[in-house]
Amino acid sequence: MNPTASTATHSLSVALVGNPNTGKTSVFNSLTGLHQKVGNYPGVTVEKKTGLFTDGDTTVNIIDLPGLYSLLPKSLDDKIACDILTDSQALETAVDLIVLVADASNLNRNLYLLTQILDIGKPVILALNMMDMAVKNGLSVDVACLEAALGIPVVPLVAKKEKGIDDLKRAITVLAGQPALNHSHHIDVPEAFTQSLKPLCDYLTEHTDYTQSYCRSLTLRLVSSDDALKYYARDWQQRVDVQQVKQHVHHIRKELEEKEINWHMAEARLRYQWIDRILKSCVSRTGELKAGIGAHLDKILTHPVAGPVIFVTIFAGIFQTIFAFAEIPMGWIESGMNMIGVWAASHIAPGLLQSLIVDGVIAGVGSVLVFLPQILFLFFFLGILEDTGYMARVAFMMDRVMRGAGLSGRSVIPLLSSFACAIPGIMSTRTIHDWKERLITILIAPFMSCSARLPVYILIIGAFIPTGTVMGIISYSALTMLTLYLLGILAAALSAILFKKWIKMPGGKSSFVMELPPYRRPSIKWTMLQMYERARIFVSDAGRIILAITIVLWFLASFPRTEQISPSQGTPIEQSYAGQFGKLIEPLIKPLGFDWKIGIGLITSFAAREVMVSTLATIYNLEDADETAVDLRAALIKDTDPRTGLPTYTLWSALALLVYYVLAMQCMATVAIVRRETNSWRWPLLMIVYMTSLAYLASFAVYQVGTYLWG
């Protein structure tokens, strides 16, 4: 990936950790620049992200871990980060050094995680991000004082402005070269307390490979909370007898109660005591904390009346903007693909190969590529909203509404992300604490109209919804589009209520505790970087999956060749393998108003919904003897049944198709991700059956009722 990587002789592995909303992602971006790798479908920091930078002959590999408040994990996301930090393998080898990113304007809570991490015994650097915000808030942070109190290097940063990044890089390479140091104490445990903890501490030291300081820390955590035992026992294997640890914990708690010491969450009490003490000497207030723009903005954005109105307006505005602005670059891509098609047609002799390239590859891939601008716009706006802290307010405002369906405000962000794509949406459910709540969110996420449905919506609406406006304000097309989105939301809400009753499992106690970060100016630069990443993934998908399907489809739609068939039995494509298959399933979908061509599209759509468009493009291009690319919209309208002479598609069959696309489960990638996230085939299978039956019934109703009443 990085050309200099191969020449480097050392390599270092650094874990980047920190509380959510500390600008950890900006630090990661500034450190690694474009040298980063994300999974195929990155959420914000949900997927394990890795990147690197080089310094002389040292390659520094950085793992960006999900945001975390403590080493007592609450959600799956927390677990992923905790696992990397605390499992015995990581303690020994996997991570050489830990960089903890903290918000300098909110050090108190940020240091809680730091004191826990120091006990692990790895070299740690404290990266004090957002120093400018601290100053703005009237705080003076004494870096030297913190270094002395914590016994670790402290690097002040403003990651968004890339200030201090070089210092951080230097601190990483310098610290890595030094022998491991013994961290000074950073917790005040009273002597009487320490005495009581000793038996379990000794037991752990003897039966694990952990350092003494980590054993002490772990003992305190196990005594403080029952949840700690459940989590930490995973790593002990046979060497530690869990029953014995439980007995130890029981005895220690009893002893502490006799000494009148409160053991419940004693770890939190003791650590915060220490933090409060050192911050008193290292952070001073030099100016007044002014109610900034954020506070005024918040009054409006979460206002009982204005808040919800603004929320709806913002999202309506985003979708409107996408339609209005994306048309321009879409036009460029369209004409670009046409030019390529014409050029290819003039350079390749007419025949099979020309047909494959022009009608198959260029028409197919081009028809999907055209939607790249819209998808990028959507990701751009969602990224910006997330960056400003507005998404957390949406969760705050919506919690009460979500509760009715057994969900919480935490489900809102995954569901909103699903409007871009269900895959990052489903992955971001990892921040939901309760398993049942998470499962329900996963199951309803695909009802949110994702960007892959947009191409289909736009094509069908453009072809069949009459032009004109309602009272001169909103066009019929925009209104139809809005209705489709609302239909998806309605289906999701009703399904959530249904699943809440259906699915019986322990837990199911929904809760909502969430930080509301300060409003911040979004970073256009890094949002653009993320968009670039999305574009790359989308194009390479178009290049692979869609290309492959297009070629297979071209073959199936082109053979058997015309010479082998009789013209009396219909057009060549009708008699091709694809046509025969479409005809085979036609009786099944006829009641929905779909013909065999749509049938082929429904099948190929399972690779990705937008493939419907390239499928139709390939079919109509093959059907058309002309060498220039056909206008798909016009072709759909013109299409007539050769036997009756009536149009193949009516307004009602078009609406039925749209409803089918809102509700049906047609995405292989989503099925795969649900399988991975729920660790079972049970839920993805339920999802396919449930969604597709619902889609069939709803489309049936729309077509039959519509045709009967107004047909």
Added chain:
Amino acid sequence: MKTLNDLKPGEKATICGFADRDADMAYLMELGMMEGTTVTFVKSAPLGDPIEIDVRGYHLSLRRSRARAIQVAG
């Protein structure tokens, strides 16, 4: 006993006890809410629930049902 749920916007109080010991309470304590911590009630959500509080210089939101289990004084 006065609880966090009883505070009005802008009102400040000191936590003096917890009526529950469940996972939510443990989580709140790890986020810095414990006996002796000062909290300020900021506002409630448009539908009255959840609420927003200021604790240790940052803002946190929790449901009223949980706030009812946090005893405050002052």
